Amino acid sequence: MKKVLVLLILASLLAMTSVAIARDVVVAEPGQEVRMLLLPKFLGILVFDEANQGALEAAAELENPAPLIFDGPTPENSVAGQIEIVTNAVTQGIQALMISNNAGDQIAPAAQAALDAGLTVVTWDSPIPSAVGEQVFVAQVDFNETGKVLADMALSILGEEGGQFAILSASPDAANQNAWIAAMQEVLASDPAYANLELLTIVYGNDQSEESYNQALGLVDAYPELDLIVAPTSVGGPAAAKALQDEGLCGEGTDNSVVVTGLMLPSEVLAYVENGCIPEFALWSFVDLGYLTYYVTYLLATGAIEAEPGVMFEAGRMGTYEITEDPTRENGLRVLMGPFSIYNIENIYAAVGMEAPE
Amino acid sequence: MTAIRRLVRPEQLREISLLILIVLACLFFSTQINGFLSGRTFARVSTSVAIITVVAVGQTLVVLTRNIDLSVGSIVGFCAYFVGMQFTFDRTIPPAAAVAMAIGVGALMGGFNGLLVAYARVPAIIVTLGTLAIYRGLLVEYGNARTVTTANLPSWLVGLQPTNLFSIGDIDIRLMAFIAIVVVLVFQLGLGYLQFGRRLYAIGSNPDAARIAGIPARRTVFLAYVMCGALAGLGGFMFLVRFGDITIVAAQGLELQVVAAVVVGGVNIFGGSGTMFGAMLGAVMIGTLEYSLTRMTWISQFWKDALLGGFILAAVAADAIILTRIRKFWARTELTLAAPVSETPEVRRAAGD
Numbered sequence: 001m002k003k004v005l006v007l008l009i010l011a012s013l014l015a016m017t018s019v020a021i022a023r024d025v026v027v028a029e030p031g032q033e034v035r036m037l038l039l040p041k042f043l044g045i046l047v048f049d050e051a052n053q054g055a056l057e058a059a060a061e062l063e064n065p066a067p068l069i070f071d072g073p074t075p076e077n078s079v080a081g082q083i084e085i086v087t088n089a090v091t092q093g094i095q096a097l098m099i100s101n102n103a104g105d106q107i108a109p110a111a112q113a114a115l116d117a118g119l120t121v122v123t124w125d126s127p128i129p130s131a132v133g134e135q136v137f138v139a140q141v142d143f144n145e146t147g148k149v150l151a152d153m154a155l156s157i158l159g160e161e162g163g164q165f166a167i168l169s170a171s172p173d174a175a176n177q178n179a180w181i182a183a184m185q186e187v188l189a190s191d192p193a194y195a196n197l198e199l200l201t202i203v204y205g206n207d208q209s210e211e212s213y214n215q216a217l218g219l220v221d222a223y224p225e226l227d228l229i230v231a232p233t234s235v236g237g238p239a240a241a242k243a244l245q246d247e248g249l250c251g252e253g254t255d256n257s258v259v260v261t262g263l264m265l266p267s268e269v270l271a272y273v274e275n276g277c278i279p280e281f282a283l284w285s286f287v288d289l290g291y292l293t294y295y296v297t298y299l300l301a302t303g304a305i306e307a308e309p310g311v312m313f314e315a316g317r318m319g320t321y322e323i324t325e326d327p328t329r330e331n332g333l334r335v336l337m338g339p340f341s342i343y344n345i346e347n348i349y350a351a352v353g354m355e356a357p358e
Numbered sequence: 359m360t361a362i363r364r365l366v367r368p369e370q371l372r373e374i375s376l377l378i379l380i381v382l383a384c385l386f387f388s389t390q391i392n393g394f395l396s397g398r399t400f401a402r403v404s405t406s407v408a409i410i411t412v413v414a415v416g417q418t419l420v421v422l423t424r425n426i427d428l429s430v431g432s433i434v435g436f437c438a439y440f441v442g443m444q445f446t447f448d449r450t451i452p453p454a455a456a457v458a459m460a461i462g463v464g465a466l467m468g469g470f471n472g473l474l475v476a477y478a479r480v481p482a483i484i485v486t487l488g489t490l491a492i493y494r495g496l497l498v499e500y501g502n503a504r505t506v507t508t509a510n511l512p513s514w515l516v517g518l519q520p521t522n523l524f525s526i527g528d529i530d531i532r533l534m535a536f537i538a539i540v541v542v543l544v545f546q547l548g549l550g551y552l553q554f555g556r557r558l559y560a561i562g563s564n565p566d567a568a569r570i571a572g573i574p575a576r577r578t579v580f581l582a583y584v585m586c587g588a589l590a591g592l593g594g595f596m597f598l599v600r601f602g603d604i605t606i607v608a609a610q611g612l613e614l615q616v617v618a619a620v621v622v623g624g625v626n627i628f629g630g631s632g633t634m635f636g637a638m639l640g641a642v643m644i645g646t647l648e649y650s651l652t653r654m655t656w657i658s659q660f661w662k663d664a665l666l667g668g669f670i671l672a673a674v675a676a677d678a679i680i681l682t683r684i685r686k687f688w689a690r691t692e693l694t695l696a697a698p699v700s701e702t703p704e705v706r707r708a709a710g711d
Contacts, residue, residue, distance in 0.1 A: 043498055043503070044497075044498040044501050044502075044503050044605070044606035044607075045503060045505075045605065045606070046503050046504065046505050048503065049502075049503035074491075074494065074495060074498055075494075075498070075606065075607050075610070076491075076494065076610065172659050172660060201655050202659075203652075203655075203659065204659050207607075208607060208610065208611075209601040209603055209604070209605065209608060210601065210608075210609070210612075213600070213601055214406060214648070214649075214652060215652060217402060217652075218649070218652030218653055218655075221398065221402070221653055222652075222653050222655050223655075235603075235605065238507070238508075238602075238603040239601065239603060242508060242601060242602045242603060246519045246520045246600075247520070248520065265505075267505075267507070268505050268507050268603065269507075270507070270509045271507065271508045271509035272508075274509075
């Protein structure tokens, strides 16, 4: 009996090393205790809750005996609150931090202190711009790809003959939205396929329903020829669609003369996809983002991988990923998740877990 | 002339000077923006100002008593979200029950403010700054990262925002604007003719004198806060109707717009003077400026807030200058009508010299 056991262990060890040599992909060893904290930009927004669900799923798979802590600041106290939570994490015995940074480089000293104290620090969704205090950034999508996706959706809605569109963004200093818009403008300028798409203006709704709604009304008043509003923000999109619907520009009983597209959450725009105000939109899965982030952090915290370019690892159901240099920042490493999911009336019911009506 | 002078005092002309300024602003913007003087502009401004106006009426009640309520933005957000969530659970809630729920929750929150300010004697700005955070915190906790979406709201509710009651020529009077006008009228009459309304002025003018005169100051201030909360609750319901998609940041910062409307509308921040019409005109003034700036697409977004601030300052300054002129004019006519005894000290004081 003992011999069989030894043989089994030897065989499995051999199998593991042979896999490691063959593909050089690190697989996590479940059951190790790591006290991990998932820190969203702020509490109370669905996308971050979805990320938490994904992280919990990964935690269950990896059988981490320590419960995952999901904690964040309130919306109006986001920046100071995040820094405070990172600072306190060290003394509270947290071993690994997963941060969706909303504080720019202001959070760097606190994150660096946590790193120096032996914690694992990973960012997700939004990185630390200078990469100081962060080991690796788990990026949802490639920012250049976002521009291409936005341009493609505008083209598919407006068709070959094209039309006029405006962008309704979040705040004028939101780093990710600005990068996406710049990437979209680059795509529009570089490829003749988009020559008939005319970008009229960019306005900002500051991620508030009220301001986004008013800005959408201002757009249709200022540009009578407007065909489309592109909103790369999950708040701005539905607000613009509601404004257009209220004005009888889109929805049932209208000719959908002005419609909306952009980056939004399926569950929040179902009504507008049904009535035609939002024919098509895109987003990545925040559940997957949380899941992948948990795997990366667990592997780093248990010492299974180092934060170095070229390191490959397996993230459960999502498959194999590689740590690379981050091309969108001067310093820093990233794990790129991707790709986009494009939603329309065909697949939105499945995405929100509903039966499509007959 | 004497009869008119007896009826109208310079303070009551405040609203007229503000009205003149709004007309001037509209004339100016009509030279800058194509098709500005149209029914469409009226519909835009009147519906976007409706919510602010209703909440500003409540705020005026409180400000008249020399207090302030900074928690109204959080109350509006909480009520909008709370009622929206009830519809998510049960779509068959009747309209009257939904409105009553919003007003009731708002009144409760206002009552808590009122208890602390009127009975516990904590300064209003501290109490309401605290409850601003507390009510928003309650919303974050209650919200649990869910969003109220239009898909979960009954169709009658979603259809209220574009509802047009009647049209006068090119101008549509939408339901939302009508509600605001009714609220302003009712509370203006209440201020002028009810004992409660006059007490608010008395307390704000001189709290000690009001108490000595036997006015139940605590109860009156408490009631002012309850009503302010109730109106914020009604504003929350209107917010839900207008925007449909409610997140936990709903109406964040609304309190500043409301206080701005009240102050621009000539309600004295130190209590004792001001009218509901003034508060409404203040809201209309700011709403007109905001909408016009949105339409002026050639102005950079980064400058718009600064410009809005500048316009508001200019409006308040112009208002003050016009009012001083009118006062002096009044004093002068008083002087010519009253007697040839011209330069008496009383007259000089009345002239504001």
